[in-house]
Amino acid sequence: MSPAATPGATAATTPGATPARRRAARRRPRRSRLVTRRVARWIDERVGSASVVRTALGKVFPDHWSFLIGEIALYAFVVLVLTGTYLTFFFRASQQEVIYRGSYAPLRGVRMTEAYRSAIDISFDVRAGLVMRQMHHWAAVLFVAAIVVHLMRVFFTGAFRRPRELNWMVGVTLLILAIFNGFAGYSLLDDQLSGTGLRIAYSITLSIPVAGTWLASLLFGGEFPGPDIISRLTVIHILLIPAVITLLLVVHLALVVRQKHTQFAGRGRREDNVVGTPVWPTFMFKSLGLFLITAAVLAALGGLAQINPIWLYGPFRPAQVSAASQPDWYMGWLDGALRLYPGWELRAGGFEVPAPFFPAVLLAGVTFGLLYAWPFLEARRTRDLEVHHLLDRPRDRPVRTALGVATLAFYVVLTLSGSSDVTATTFGLSINSVLMALRIAVLSAPVVSGIVAYRLCIELQARDRARQAHRAHPEHRAGSAGDRPAGRTSAGGASVPPAALAREPRQGVGEEHQRRQQQPPAEQEPVGHEGHRGGDGERPDARRR
């Protein structure tokens, strides 16, 4: 780190310190600083890093709680790599049959694969092994959860719009890889639960028309269970997918830096600037704190909350199944879809497309296909091809918000369906009626929740408008609008397209598309999004400084 990067170092002394202490405090940093300086210079002479690092440290990140979710995902991944690396030292990816003789008494003398035995050993005989295993699994659960919530944040605020479509697609790929790797992870252990999950994965692969048997054979090395599946999954889980995830994370973050973070409008936040905390030191400290707190929560979960107690499930036997076996939460929707889809399959000329193809392969394909395409679909529909750096508030985009809520409702019902049998037994209902109710819900819940979300958006907009009318200061407005004609070339010679600069007045959404076309937005009065900021959008007084 170059010394130049330390901006206005804060006084090291504290009030009330003795003179001697103060002197010591002054002397000590000086000596260490000399060393740092020499190291920094040594590196700079070889790399020329000072100006680059300085620029990096001066980067500005807008503050909003919702921007932290992506960071949590990143930090969960860091914990995954650290704990996972520890596990690799002890895990044996082998399907060799052995007899268990470890310290967990109920399994002694039981025939099992080496993979399963090593996972049991990690749990009982490796010091700190169980905590690491459980932290790893909890981190996987959190990783996918944080990615999904992060995706929702990006979706509902329109952060995927131009120029960020590319990063949206990188993000969707990361989600898919995270889900795959999670599944691959808990399938490694070769316990009864993972075996059942693998059997289902195998069957879903088989269901693919024409190529299914080939794909299944190549993936599993033959017919299920296949002699090599555990070692293959291990390579996929600890090398292949993590490497790709790391690469894509780098691309993802580099794009965020390059394109600069989006921000909500208000308080001097415009399309042509980014306002927030600088990386050094405030943001860096906060973010490092967030990493450690994320890791702390995962450590607490890893130590105190049991997850995936494989010693209770027993080793995998193809003829056995543990009743009410539940996959990790992020696979629940797939399991639910498999339950709800009726036994409809296509047959013609001796060929068939088996039923699971539709709820598993087709649904997943359509889901992720639509996710990839969404930025382009929306831009096409709204004819909005402008660059956007200011975020939408969900209420200002009722159609998008309603669609998003409806989609979420669909997947929530599917996920709930993944435990339909548990629901039935818990509430003493017949499994048939629960299934029927869920089949109705999966079709109706999206419609109902979509309509409710849409109405709510309109309602909130009306409330904002009323509040604004109540608080309007015409002089203020006129002043600020005249001060900075919207859409003009802004400071620093950076020319931003006029339409991108203008904020839109809230209106009924029906006309959303036409409005964008007909009215040059630059003409509009900049009423903007200040309502939620509680401040006056333009703050003419702030500009005096």
Next chain:
Amino acid sequence: MTSDESPSGAPQRATPPHGGTPPHGGTHPQGDTPPHGDTPTGSHHAGRAGERSVAAAFALSMAAALGLAVVYWRGGQPQLEGTFLALALGGLGVGLALWARYFMPHEDVEEARKPIASTEEEIELFREEFEQGERILTRRKLLVRLAGGSLATLGAALLFPIRSLGPRPGKGFKSTPYRQGLRLVTSDGRPIKAADVAVDNVLTVFPEGHVDEGDTPTLLIRPSGTNRPRPGREQWTPDGLIAYSKLCTHVGCPVGLYQAGEHLLLCPCHQSTFAVLDGAKPLFGPAARSLPQLPLRIDAKGYVVAAGDFSGPPGPGFWDRDRP
């Protein structure tokens, strides 16, 4: 990380990047109250309280890390390890966050956004340089084509190793080891006599020598009701014994539950239900097909043996399952 700020790598930090006055921000805006109260110039009282809480967090972290080391030393204990690790990490994290909160600047800083796309000139320059190189290449048309061709050929050749990943999906997918006369055995390899299966009971069995293979698990049932055999299967149920594949035709879970009263088989995975007396046809749930039935015989010594393979490939469907 590269500097995308300006070609010269000139500092952009904190200072308003443009000539004019910023609407908001700047490193040290006088008279602006930062959102979080205390700053380097904040009141002494808040400063001391802040320092105390940060120090406490770091001290807690240190103590917990020591505790963790002691727990390891003494042999380890999962709950304590987790707790101490959480406190050690959390104390450090909270300390850093509080530090940032109490003693670091919070006023907003502004950075200008420049258009991301390159300027026309830059694009033009790039194009020129690129095309210059391209012209050198395209002068040798034949070589370009040959190079492309050899790359494509190599690419195609490199696809072949994928073939090594698994055998050709042949007859194995459609048949099982069951053969005429092969005895049924339990999971510990014991052959079965007809009398071993009580009324309304069910046993999981395998073809002898193929216990616990992927496609062999079989259910041997002696239902109390009368079987309604499908045409051609009248002889498949000697002595009232019926055998079906245990693998669900949905996605292959072992069909684990037998409800003797209603003569139903239930799959625990997605609750498909099969009628035992009606050729195990699916009554409910997502399965589309009946469980394949195994023709049975009783051999001369009274053992239950197979009279052939299943009536169809066991387990889930696939593209050419019904083709010979």
